[in-house]
Amino acid sequence: MTTGLADFFKYNLWANLRLLDACAHLSDAQLDATTRGTFGSVRETLIHIFAGEEGYVQRFTGKLPTPRLQELAPFAGFDETAATSEDVGGSTDRDRGAMEPSQVLHLAYQGQSYEVSAIFVLIQAVNHAVDHRSQVATQLGQQDVTPPELDGWAYYGVMH
Numbered sequence: 167m168t169t170g171l172a173d174f175f176k177y178n179l180w181a182n183l184r185l186l187d188a189c190a191h192l193s194d195a196q197l198d199a200t201t202r203g204t205f206g207s208v209r210e211t212l213i214h215i216f217a218g219e220e221g222y223v224q225r226f227t228g229k230l231p232t233p234r235l236q237e238l239a240p241f242a243g244f245d246e247t248a249a250t251s252e253d254v255g256g257s258t259d260r261d262r263g264a265m266e267p268s269q270v271l272h273l274a275y276q277g278q279s280y281e282v283s284a285i286f287v288l289i290q291a292v293n294h295a296v297d298h299r300s301q302v303a304t305q306l307g308q309q310d311v312t313p314p315e316l317d318g319w320a321y322y323g324v325m326h
Contacts, residue, residue: 171267174292180324181316182215185299186248188306188314201308204301211305215298216247222291225273226284 189197189208197209205211267285274280303313314320 171288174288177318177321178292178295180321181299182219182295183248184314184316185215185302186212189302192311196309196311199305199309201301201305204305205298208302208305211298211302212247215295215302218294218298219291222287222294225271225287 189212192208198207200207205214267283267288269284270281271284271287272279273282273287299316303316306313
């Protein structure tokens, strides 16, 4: 797989962990607040982001990571979630690196079986996290909490 694609997933992990870190100091009321037009509360959206990452590991490898964040729901806590996410992110970097974008994956969804080129699953994996991180940023802004900068330029600044 091309180096550029692996960089997308390194960025994805960085942004996920940075968002998690930014939310670690929030009160329970802030974590449970919802904003119309978003997935759910900040806490629910964080769980959804990180559980989604596990789902992509399963799609790429055919195995579920251990421990599973989904099994630790409703929310494992910030330290546990960050540690598991780093493990998931590192293992999926290796697994995605061995995958060809044109490789066909056999996926099951809602009782149906699908054949999908790996590139579409890879695109969805990044898009899913970006979309929900943006929703959490909106929720933070609605609570007068400045969200972290998670764009490509912020990542560039950290990497250089």
